[in-house]
Every structure is written in C-alpha cells, then in structure tokens.
Amino acid sequence: MNDSLNNQEADELSLRELIEQYSRYWYLFVIGVIIALAIAFIYLRYTPQLYQSKATIIIKDEKTQSPLEMAAFSQFGSFLSRFKSNQIDNELAIFNSKRLISETVKELQLNIKYEVMGNIKTSEIYGSKPFEVKFQSFNDSLSREKVPTLYIEILSDSEFIIEDETRSSKATYKFGESISLIFGDITVLPNLDYAERFESYINKTIIVSYKSVEDVALSFQDRVNILNADAKSNVVELSIQTQNKEKGEDFLNELVHQYNKDAVQDRNEIAKKTSAFIESRLQIITRELDSVETNKEDFKSTNRLTDIQAEAQITLENASEFNKRQLDVSTQMELSSTMIDYMKNSSDSELLPSNIGISNENVGSAVNNYNELILYRNKLLQTSTPKNPVVKSVNEQITQMRGNILGSLENSKNALKIAMKDLNIQENIISSKISQVPAKEKIFRGIERQQSIKEKLYLFLLQQREEASIALAATSDRAKIVDSAYGSQEPVSPKKPLIYLGALLAGLLIPFGGIYGFHLLSTKVNSRKDVEKHIKTIPIIGEIPKVLKGDSDLIQHNDRSIMAEAYRILRTNLQYLFINKLEESEKGKTLIVTSTIKGEGKTFVAFNLALTLALTGKKVVLVGADIRNPQLQRYLPEHLKTNKGLTEYIVHSDMKVEDIISQSEYNENLSIVLSGAIPPNPAELLMQKRTTTFIDELRNNFDYIIMDTAPSMLVTDTILINKLADITLYVVRAGYTDKRLLDFPQDAIKDGRLSNVAIVLNNVKLNNFGYGNKYGYAYSQEERSFLQRVFNR
Structure with a gap:
C-alpha cells in the first residue's frame, strides 16, 4: 500500500512539475496568443471574402x-x-x-x-x-x-x-x-x-x-x-x-x-440529320416499291393469273372430280370384264347377275330381259320338252340376247377404255398445273412480301418524318431548374471563428512546442531538478539566482536582494555540513570552490560566499588557488591586482603569509590572497609542502578559508589540494553546464579523487528559482516596472 501511495505521489509530483515547467513561461503563451490573434485579424481584414453560390x-x-x-x-x-x-x-x-x-x-x-x-x-x-x-x-x-x-x-x-x-x-x-x-x-x-x-x-x-x-x-x-x-x-x-x-x-x-x-x-x-436521313430513305423506298409492284404485274401477265389462290383451288377441285370419274370408269371396266368372263364361263341356262353396278342401262335392261327369258324357258321345260317349238324359239331368243349382251358389254368395255385414256390425259394436265402452283405461289408470295415490307417502311418513314418535324419545333430544355442560383448571405471563406480558433491554438501551441523542443533538445542544466535527476548522492546546498542586467555582482551591506538571501541560505546550509566534520577546535574551516569546466562561476560564488561569511563578523580569507587562469583580480581594485600571491609564497621559502594577504575594501573582515604569477609547473608547485603550511597558517588566523581553485575535469590542481579542505563546493552553472558533465563529480567521488562534496547551482533564472517570490515573499523594496516583473528583469 505504501508503494502505491508513493507511486501516486510521484505521479502527482511529475504532473505538477510538468505544469510548472510550462506555467513559468506564461508570458510567452500570452504574447503568442496576442501575436497570433493580431495576425489572424490582419489576415481577415485584408483577405478577400468568398461567398458560395448554389x-x-x-x-x-x-x-x-x-x-x-x-x-x-x-x-x-x-x-x-x-x-x-x-x-x-x-x-x-x-x-x-x-x-x-x-x-x-x-x-x-x-x-x-x-x-x-x-x-x-x-x-x-x-x-x-x-x-x-x-x-x-x-x-x-x-x-x-x-x-x-x-x-x-x-x-x-x-x-x-x-x-x-x-x-x-x-x-x-x-x-x-x-x-x-x-x-x-x-x-x-x-x-x-x-x-x-x-x-x-x-x-x-x-x-x-x-x-x-x-x-x-x-x-x-x-x-x-x-x-x-x-x-x-x-x-x-x-x-x-x-x-x-x-x-x-x-x-x-x-x-x-x-x-x-x-x-x-x-x-x-440530330433532328435535322434524322429528317435528311428519312428523306433519303423515302426516295430509295419509293423506287424499290415501284420496282416490286412492276414485278408483280409482269408476273401475273406472264402466268395469266388474276388470283393465284382461287385458280389453284379450282384446279384442285377439277383434279378431285377427274379422280372420281377415273374411279367410276375403272369400276365400270372391272364390272364389265367380270360380267364378260362370267358369261363366257357360264352356260346358257344360267341366270346372269343383275344390278351389279354397271352404269350402262341398256346392258342392265338386256340382262333383266335375258333372265326373264331363262326363267320363262325353265317354266316351259317343266311342262314341255326341249323340242317344243316354243322352247326352241325361246332358246333362240336367249342365245341371241346373250350374244347381244356380250357384245354390249364388249362395246361398253372398249368405250370405258377410251374414256379412261382421256381421263388419264386430263389427269396429267391437272397434275402438271397442281405441281406448278407451289412455285408460282412462292414467287408470288415473295413479291407480295417485298411489296408489304416496302409499303410498311414507306408509311413508317412518312410518320417519322412528321414526328421529327414536330420534335424539332418543340424541343425542351434538358436541365430543369429546381432552384436558380442564390448566394450565401455570409462569407464562407475565410471563416472567422475557425481562423480565430486556429490562431488561438497556434498562439498556445507554438510557445508550447518551442518550450517542449527547447527542453527536449537542451543538454544544459536549467534547474535544481536537472541536477537531482543526474546526481542523487551529492547534496545541493545552495541555488544562486541569475544576476540581472543593472544589478551588482557582489553582495552589498544590508542587502535584501534575492541573491543576498540565496547566499545566506548557502551560508546556513554550510553550518550543517560542518557539524561532525571537524573536532572541536579553534582552527578555521577550509572550503574549496571548484567546477567541472571554465566559466561556471566558481570565482563569483567564492567571492560572494566570502562576503556573506564576513558579514557575520567572522574573519574570512579568500585564496586565489587557480594559479593557471586566475580570475579573482577582476573583483579587486587596480592597486591590489599586482600584489604577490600563493605562487610566490610556495616558491620563496622566506616569504610569510602576512606578506601576501591583502585587506578587502568590501568588508573589513575579508582578506584576499591572490594566485600570484602563473608558474610553468602549477601541478608540481601545488604538491609542495609549502602549500600545506600555507593552509595551516591560515587556519590559525582565520575562521574560514575559501579557496577558488581550477576546474576539476580540465586540470589536476584541485584534486591535489582537495585533501586539505573540509568541504568541497562544486559549482554547476544553469544554462551553461552540460548535463553529461554531471557524471564527472560522481565518478570523482566514487574514485576518491574528491571528498566532502556539496553542489552549488549558479545562475538560476528566477522562474526556475526554488525560493523567494515563488512563495510570495519579497526580498527587496525596489520598485520594478510591469515589464520588468513580467520578464523577471
């Protein structure tokens, strides 16, 4: 549960830090919004407005x-x-x-x-x-x-x-x-x-x-x-x-x-071309129709036709009649032949068949008479003999009549043969006519079909010509207007609310992006949090604010500025570091002020810390221990810059500490020892025993000895004299020191090259400063303009 609470607190802290990271630049957002809205106003003022018409x-x-x-x-x-x-x-x-x-x-x-x-x-x-x-x-x-x-x-x-x-x-x-x-x-x-x-x-x-x-x-x-x-x-x-x-x-x-x-x-x-097309087709169809009708007329004249169907019907009826007559004649011929054969094969006493269908009435009548005579003779024979004259007379009549009937049958048969021959001839003629009817009808129907097609096409083209003429005279619009064009009352572009909203967002996002990009790409230390993220084992005992333009670099008497309070806080935090660091004695406390590289403000921090300690009434000596590139002279008057210093003391064994100590005009409790002439072998010089002697003598005479030394990563000088100090103040400059350089003091402590190290963060901007105005506490009664307060000037 404690872990979850800690995680929740860490998340809240991260969110708060993120908000503070951007809120401290609130003036950039205000300026960005004002500029963006001004640009949007100018754009809307001079950009042509567009209206939409539909x-x-x-x-x-x-x-x-x-x-x-x-x-x-x-x-x-x-x-x-x-x-x-x-x-x-x-x-x-x-x-x-x-x-x-x-x-x-x-x-x-x-x-x-x-x-x-x-x-x-x-x-x-x-x-x-x-x-x-x-x-x-x-x-x-x-x-x-x-x-x-x-x-x-x-x-x-x-x-x-x-x-x-x-x-x-x-x-x-x-x-x-x-x-x-x-x-x-x-x-x-x-x-x-x-x-x-x-x-x-x-x-x-x-x-x-x-x-x-x-x-x-x-x-x-x-x-x-x-x-x-x-x-x-x-x-x-x-x-x-x-x-x-x-x-x-x-x-x-x-x-x-x-x-x-x-x-x-x-x-x-299209209508004109259609009309022209119809006219040309009409001319062609007219000629073709005339040709078909002429062909029809010639065909009828050549074949002597009036109505081919009626004439074909008559021919068929005639053929049927001839077939019937042929059948009748053939039947009569068969009956005659049968009758002849019967008569030839029968005796005179036999009756002849009657009513067998022979159409010759004379033969039928003769047969009937013949049969009556036979019957009559037979009756006579019943009462008389064949020799009876009457019977003989009747037999003679029967013989004569039988010959006549046979001759009539022969004559009738010959006549029927002649008639059959004529009927066959007529049948061939009619059959020939019937066989010609389909071909003629086919040709005639083809002519009529052509005539019908041409007539229908001719009538259709006439109708289309009239309809095309009507359509040409009555052509309507293709597009029917539902709503005539109308324009919007308000311009559709540029859209003022959208432009102003976009400008507002741009005014916020551009500073946000700039700040985010700056922090994302920046490799410099900017605040206390940057140092704490990289160095977790070394305490930060002080934050020195950035010196603004027009402000003094040094702490003044009765100074109530933010920088003076920052050094007082640093002084107080140093007292806690000195507890249990030294045995109870009257000897002075030694501090080394160093940094990673040149330009991080170690001389500035050392001088102002010395002034702050001197204001408490303690005797303080500030030693220029950077004998390679001394910077302490820039805080001294011209007549003191030529004084001998630490280098001469180490080189000349007969020289005393009092010979190189100068009284500072800033405070009566502050003394200064310059670095002296730049030697050709500074590292070897600091390794001399006289260096230790020098520090020991200063401890006997001063409460605090502050040594402004060379950068630790560039030269070995500070490492050599680090063992002589009670506390090593490691200066990191905001906006200047690269975050990657923060690994050096950690490694130096781990390797034993530096000891008793505490960090002082220098040149902190007021919006990153951890004290003072952040909590509404005014350190100075100095009146500042609104712009100065806005830009922390």
Whole structure:
C-alpha cells in the first residue's frame, strides 16, 4: 500500500512539475496568443471574402420525356446512343467541360476584370461598373495573352486618364471615342444604368485587366463544384465560391443556360440529320416499291393469273372430280370384264347377275330381259320338252340376247377404255398445273412480301418524318431548374471563428512546442531538478539566482536582494555540513570552490560566499588557488591586482603569509590572497609542502578559508589540494553546464579523487528559482516596472 501511495505521489509530483515547467513561461503563451490573434485579424481584414453560390437542377432522363420529343429518335439504335444513356456522370462531365465554361465566360465577359484601387487593397467591381471597356480589335503581331493591365482614372463624367501597367505614360480621353493602344483598339463607354453611382468613382483609379477566355475558364473549372448527391436521382447541385455573390449567381445561371442551349443544339442537329436521313430513305423506298409492284404485274401477265389462290383451288377441285370419274370408269371396266368372263364361263341356262353396278342401262335392261327369258324357258321345260317349238324359239331368243349382251358389254368395255385414256390425259394436265402452283405461289408470295415490307417502311418513314418535324419545333430544355442560383448571405471563406480558433491554438501551441523542443533538445542544466535527476548522492546546498542586467555582482551591506538571501541560505546550509566534520577546535574551516569546466562561476560564488561569511563578523580569507587562469583580480581594485600571491609564497621559502594577504575594501573582515604569477609547473608547485603550511597558517588566523581553485575535469590542481579542505563546493552553472558533465563529480567521488562534496547551482533564472517570490515573499523594496516583473528583469 505504501508503494502505491508513493507511486501516486510521484505521479502527482511529475504532473505538477510538468505544469510548472510550462506555467513559468506564461508570458510567452500570452504574447503568442496576442501575436497570433493580431495576425489572424490582419489576415481577415485584408483577405478577400468568398461567398458560395448554389443552384439545383434536374437533368431529364430521355426515357421520361414526352413521346413527341423522343419518338423520332428512339428507333435508330447507335445513331442516337447518347440520348439512350442514363448515366448521369456523362452529363456532369459536360457541365464541367472547358468548352461549356468558356462559352459562359465569353457570354458574361468574365475575362475582363474591373477593380477599384484602394489605399491597401483593391476590390473587384461587378454589375455596378461605372464604365465598360470594349476591346474592338487586337494587333496580329501581339498575343491576346499579352494585353497589359489598364489603369483608368475618371476625371469627370466625360473624361478619363489611361495609364499602362508600367505607369510610365498616360493620356486623357473622352468616353465613347476610339482609342488606339499598343495592343489594339478599345472604346470606353459609360454605364448609363448606374449613372447615380458614377460620381462616387470620380478621381478614383479603376484597374481593368484582360485575360484570355481559356485561362479564365480553366480558373472557373477548378473552382466550380458539380455534385450528384444521390446516385438514384438526377438531381444535381452546382456551387462555386467567388468574391462577388452576384458574379457567382450569374455564372451558375449562365452555365445552366449554356448547357440547355448545347443540349438543344445537339438534339436539333440530330433532328435535322434524322429528317435528311428519312428523306433519303423515302426516295430509295419509293423506287424499290415501284420496282416490286412492276414485278408483280409482269408476273401475273406472264402466268395469266388474276388470283393465284382461287385458280389453284379450282384446279384442285377439277383434279378431285377427274379422280372420281377415273374411279367410276375403272369400276365400270372391272364390272364389265367380270360380267364378260362370267358369261363366257357360264352356260346358257344360267341366270346372269343383275344390278351389279354397271352404269350402262341398256346392258342392265338386256340382262333383266335375258333372265326373264331363262326363267320363262325353265317354266316351259317343266311342262314341255326341249323340242317344243316354243322352247326352241325361246332358246333362240336367249342365245341371241346373250350374244347381244356380250357384245354390249364388249362395246361398253372398249368405250370405258377410251374414256379412261382421256381421263388419264386430263389427269396429267391437272397434275402438271397442281405441281406448278407451289412455285408460282412462292414467287408470288415473295413479291407480295417485298411489296408489304416496302409499303410498311414507306408509311413508317412518312410518320417519322412528321414526328421529327414536330420534335424539332418543340424541343425542351434538358436541365430543369429546381432552384436558380442564390448566394450565401455570409462569407464562407475565410471563416472567422475557425481562423480565430486556429490562431488561438497556434498562439498556445507554438510557445508550447518551442518550450517542449527547447527542453527536449537542451543538454544544459536549467534547474535544481536537472541536477537531482543526474546526481542523487551529492547534496545541493545552495541555488544562486541569475544576476540581472543593472544589478551588482557582489553582495552589498544590508542587502535584501534575492541573491543576498540565496547566499545566506548557502551560508546556513554550510553550518550543517560542518557539524561532525571537524573536532572541536579553534582552527578555521577550509572550503574549496571548484567546477567541472571554465566559466561556471566558481570565482563569483567564492567571492560572494566570502562576503556573506564576513558579514557575520567572522574573519574570512579568500585564496586565489587557480594559479593557471586566475580570475579573482577582476573583483579587486587596480592597486591590489599586482600584489604577490600563493605562487610566490610556495616558491620563496622566506616569504610569510602576512606578506601576501591583502585587506578587502568590501568588508573589513575579508582578506584576499591572490594566485600570484602563473608558474610553468602549477601541478608540481601545488604538491609542495609549502602549500600545506600555507593552509595551516591560515587556519590559525582565520575562521574560514575559501579557496577558488581550477576546474576539476580540465586540470589536476584541485584534486591535489582537495585533501586539505573540509568541504568541497562544486559549482554547476544553469544554462551553461552540460548535463553529461554531471557524471564527472560522481565518478570523482566514487574514485576518491574528491571528498566532502556539496553542489552549488549558479545562475538560476528566477522562474526556475526554488525560493523567494515563488512563495510570495519579497526580498527587496525596489520598485520594478510591469515589464520588468513580467520578464523577471
């Protein structure tokens, strides 16, 4: 549980430190926001405002148009494939085509731009132009793209001045006169529709710029937006953003008009071509129809036909009748032959069959008579003998009659054979006619079919010609306007709330990013926390604030500044370090002030610490122990800078400590020993026994001995005399010392090269300072301006 509490406290501390890291630079955020909002205001003030104009239309589907309009075109397949297309994307491409937009620009003369010159920016004039420039002609030697910009200043309601874009030459002209310029001829005509506003433009300069229609069309093509929001419908929304709302509305309305005009022209062109096509086909069909009818007439004349079907029916009926007659004759011939054979094979006493179907009535009557005679004879024989004269007479009659019947049958059979022969001949003739009927009928039907096709096509073309004529006279617009173009009341760009919000965010984010980047990329020590993160085993006993411009480098008498209080805190913390460090004695306490590299302020810290200790009434001596690059002289008056110092004392054994000690003019309790002349062998010199003797003598005479030594990492001097000190003050300079150099004192302590080390953080900015104003405690009664307080000056 303790671990979780510690982690929670650590997280809260990290968050608080993070907030403090940025909040201490609050003035940068304020300045950033003010600058960003000012830039946004200037941008909004001088950036042209854009208004959005919209128009909504419905593109008619050709399949839903009236039959009169489309009947003439729906039958011709690929010739009219465009009008059968139901793909709205094709029409959107036409709307946004350079050709159509160029026609719109040309119609509205949008390639000629009028602007009134202001003090800072120019504003476009549209609609209420005081005059209109007519470009009558252009010189062939010059391209229209090189037409210069004209600057026209209106002098009165009748005169004006024209300058070219170089503003090198100008001339005065009258409205309405033809003006010859280097690129061609122009005429400037006053706009009488806005005569009441003409006076407002007097003595103002109007900029007239001419661009090619193609360039302006490309510009509009990039800006116009054509959208079919619902793929299932033909509703299309057109929109464009322009500086002038009226200009955008006129452009969209004219674009729709040009689209309808283009569609009508296309359909009229198709109707004209259709009519021409129909006329040419009618001429061909008429000739072909005449040819077919002539062929039909010749075929009937050649084959002596009136009605081929009726005549074929008659022929078939005749054939059936002949077949029946042939059957009857054949039957009669068979009956006659049977009767003849029967008579030849039978006796005279036998009866002959009667009513067997022989059609010869004489034969039938003769047979009946013959049979009656037989019966009569048989009756006679029943009562008489064959020799009876009556019986003989009857037998004679029977014999004669039998011969007659047989002769009649023979004659009838021969007649039937002749009749059968004639019937066969007639049958062949009729069969021949019947066999010719299908071929003739086929040929005749082919002729009639051709005639029917030609007649129907002829009638169809006549109908289409009339419908095409009607459609040509009654062509409607392709695009139905749902909403004419209308512009927004408020500008859509630039959007003020969004710009100001973006500026506010930028004003906050840019300083935030700068601070974050600075801390991310910075390798320098900036605050106490940076030191504590790298060095956890060495205590930090003091933070020295940065000396501001105009402030004194040294502690003054009765000084209540933040720097003076910082040194007092350092002095107090030193007392705790000296506890248990030395045995109770009257000898002075020795401090070494060193740093990692040159320039970290060890001499500055040593001198002010000596002054602070001297203010308590203690006797303090400040020793310039940096005999390689002495810096203590810069805090002394000129007459003391030439005094002998530590180097001479070590070299000359007869010299006494009193010979090199100088009284400081800053405090009567402070004495100074300079480093002396720079020796050729400083390390070997400090290793002399005289160095230890020097320190021992100072301990006997002073309460505190503060030694300003050389940088520890650069030279070995400090390491050599470190054993002589009770406390080693290691100076780290904020904004100067590299964080990577903080590893050196840790390694030196670990290796035993330095001992009893405490860190003093020098040159700390007030916004990183750990005491004082952070808690609302004022160290000075000095009055500062607002800017000085803001920037910690």
